[in-house]
Amino acid sequence: MSRRNHEPRGVTVEALKVALLGCGSVGTQVARLLTVHAEELAQRVGAPLELIGIAVRTLGVDRGPDIDTRLLTTDAAELVKRADLVIELVGGIEPARTLILDALASGASVVTGNKALLAEHGPELYEAAEAGGVELCYEAAVAGAIPLLRPIRESLAGDRIRRVLGIVNGTTNYVLDKMDAAGLDFADAVAQAQALGYAEADPTADVEGYDAASKAAILASLAFHTRVHADDVHREGITSVTAGDVASARQIGAVVKMLAICERTVAADGSEGVSVRVHPAMIPASHPLASVREAFNAVFVEAEAAGELMFYGRGAGGLPTASAVLGDLVSAARNRVGGSRGPGESTYAHLPVRPMGEVVTRYHISLDVADRPGVLAQVAKVIAEHGVSIETVRQQQIPAAVSDAGEQGRASLVVVTHSATDAALGATVSALAGLDIVTAVVGVMRVEGED
Numbered sequence: 448m449s450r451r452n453h454e455p456r457g458v459t460v461e462a463l464k465v466a467l468l469g470c471g472s473v474g475t476q477v478a479r480l481l482t483v484h485a486e487e488l489a490q491r492v493g494a495p496l497e498l499i500g501i502a503v504r505t506l507g508v509d510r511g512p513d514i515d516t517r518l519l520t521t522d523a524a525e526l527v528k529r530a531d532l533v534i535e536l537v538g539g540i541e542p543a544r545t546l547i548l549d550a551l552a553s554g555a556s557v558v559t560g561n562k563a564l565l566a567e568h569g570p571e572l573y574e575a576a577e578a579g580g581v582e583l584c585y586e587a588a589v590a591g592a593i594p595l596l597r598p599i600r601e602s603l604a605g606d607r608i609r610r611v612l613g614i615v616n617g618t619t620n621y622v623l624d625k626m627d628a629a630g631l632d633f634a635d636a637v638a639q640a641q642a643l644g645y646a647e648a649d650p651t652a653d654v655e656g657y658d659a660a661s662k663a664a665i666l667a668s669l670a671f672h673t674r675v676h677a678d679d680v681h682r683e684g685i686t687s688v689t690a691g692d693v694a695s696a697r698q699i700g701a702v703v704k705m706l707a708i709c710e711r712t713v714a715a716d717g718s719e720g721v722s723v724r725v726h727p728a729m730i731p732a733s734h735p736l737a738s739v740r741e742a743f744n745a746v747f748v749e750a751e752a753a754g755e756l757m758f759y760g761r762g763a764g765g766l767p768t769a770s771a772v773l774g775d776l777v778s779a780a781r782n783r784v785g786g787s788r789g790p791g792e793s794t795y796a797h798l799p800v801r802p803m804g805e806v807v808t809r810y811h812i813s814l815d816v817a818d819r820p821g822v823l824a825q826v827a828k829v830i831a832e833h834g835v836s837i838e839t840v841r842q843q844q845i846p847a848a849v850s851d852a853g854e855q856g857r858a859s860l861v862v863v864t865h866s867a868t869d870a871a872l873g874a875t876v877s878a879l880a881g882l883d884i885v886t887a888v889v890g891v892m893r894v895e896g897e898d
C-alpha cells in the first residue's frame with residue numbers, strides 16, 4: 448500500500464459556502480451546531496463549512512444568542528447564488544420550490560426537510576439535481592432524527608423491501624397516547640399537544656394526516672423504487688377518533704395508533720403494485736409500535752433478506768431534526784470535496800398504486816343493536832354475505848338508563864373480523880348500518896398488526 452493511502456485526507460483550505468434558508472427551531476439549531484462543531488465538521492468533510500448567510504422573512508426579530516445577526520438577510524434568492532450547499536428549512540411549496548430549483552441549477556447541493564414539497568414535486572427536484580450534477584438530500588423530511596431514508600436507500604439497496612409500517616407523526620401519537628393513558632378526549636389532548644409545542648396553532652396538517660401522507664409517499668417511493676405522489680396516499684386523520692374507540696381498543700387488548708403503511712402488493716395475475724395509506728388503527732398492545740409513547744416515532748421495515756428492522760427515536764423538534772440535516776450536509780459536502788455524488792432518484796420499478804378498496808385489512812365494528820332473539824344471527828348473516836369472516840363477537844347489554852327506556856332493550860355488539868379487502872369490509876359496514884335492528888354504528892376502525 449502506498450504511503451499516500453495511510454495519510455489522513457486532511458482539510459482543504461477552501462471553505463464550502465453554506466446558505467441556510469429559514470431560521471425556525473430547526474434552522475436555529477443547525478446554525479448553532481455549525482458554529483459549535485465547526486472544527487470537527489471540517490475534519491469529517493475535508494473542508495471547512497462556512498455559513499455565509501441565513502435567509503429569513505423579516506429582520507428585527509429576536510432570534511436568541513445562537514444566531515449571528517450579521518448573517519441574516521431577506522434576499523434568499525441572492526444568498527442561494529453564492530452557495531455551494533443550500534439548506535432549505537422554509538417549508539411549504541413556494542418559495543421553497545423555486546429556491547431549491549435555482550440552487551440545484553446553479554450547481555449547489557441541497558439539503559431539505561420539506562416533506563410536502565418532496566411528496567408533490569419530488570421528480571422535478573430530482574431531475575434538477577441530475578441536470579445540475581449535484582445532490583438532493585432529505586433525511587430530515589421523514590421521522591426527524593431517525594436515520595431511516597439513508598438505510599432504506601443505501602443499506603437496503605441490495606435487498607427487496609416488502610413493507611414499511613410505522614408511526615411517522617409525533618403530534619398524533621402524542622394525542623392518541625394522552626387519550627389512552629390519561630383518558631383525555633380528542634380536543635383536550637390536542638390542546639395539550641399545542642401547549643407543549645408539538646401541535647401547531649392550526650393542527651390540520653398533523654391531525655388530518657397530511658404530514659404523515661407526505662412522509663408515506665416519500666417512504667414508498669424510496670422503498671419500492673417507484674414514484675408515489677402525495678395524492679396516491681389513502682389518507683384518514685384522527686379527528687374522528689373518540690374516547691369510546693380508545694376504550695373499545697383496550698377491551699380487545701389493543702391501542703389506537705396513527706399508522707403509515709406502505710406495502711408491495713401482488714395481484715391474482717402475479718403483477719406487482721404498491722399500496723400506501725395513513726389512518727388510525729387498533730394494534731395489539733403486545734406489538735412493539737404500541738409502546739411508542741408521547742411524540743416519538745417508530746418505523747418497521749420488512750425486507751426479504753433482512754427480515755424485520757425497527758427504527759425508533761424523536762421524529763420532530765429543533766435539535767433532533769437538526770441532527771438529520773447536518774448528517775445530510777456533511778455527506779453532501781464530503782462528496783463534493785471528493786468529486787462524487789450520492790444516489791439519485793431510483794424509479795425503475797414503475798409500480799402502479801393500488802386503490803384502497805383492494806387493500807387487505809381487518810375491521811373492528813362497534814354497533815348498538817336491538818336486544819332480541821335473532822339479532823346476532825342477522826348481523827352474522829350480513830357479514831357472511833359479504834365474504835367476510837368473523838374473528839370475535841362481544842355482546843353486552845346496554846343498561847336501560849342508557850338505552851332509550853323504550854319498549855325493547857338494546858345491546859352493544861362488537862365484531863372483529865378476519866382479513867378481507869377494504870372494499871368488502873366497507874360494504875359490510877354499510878349493509879349493517881341499513882339493518883332495522885342496528886340502532887347505530889358506533890365506531891369502525893381498522894385493526895393492524897396480526898390476524
Ligand code: HSE
Pocket residue numbers: 588615616617618619645653658762763764
Ligand atoms: N409535525 C410533525 C410531527 C413533525 O408531529 O411529527 C414534522 O414533520
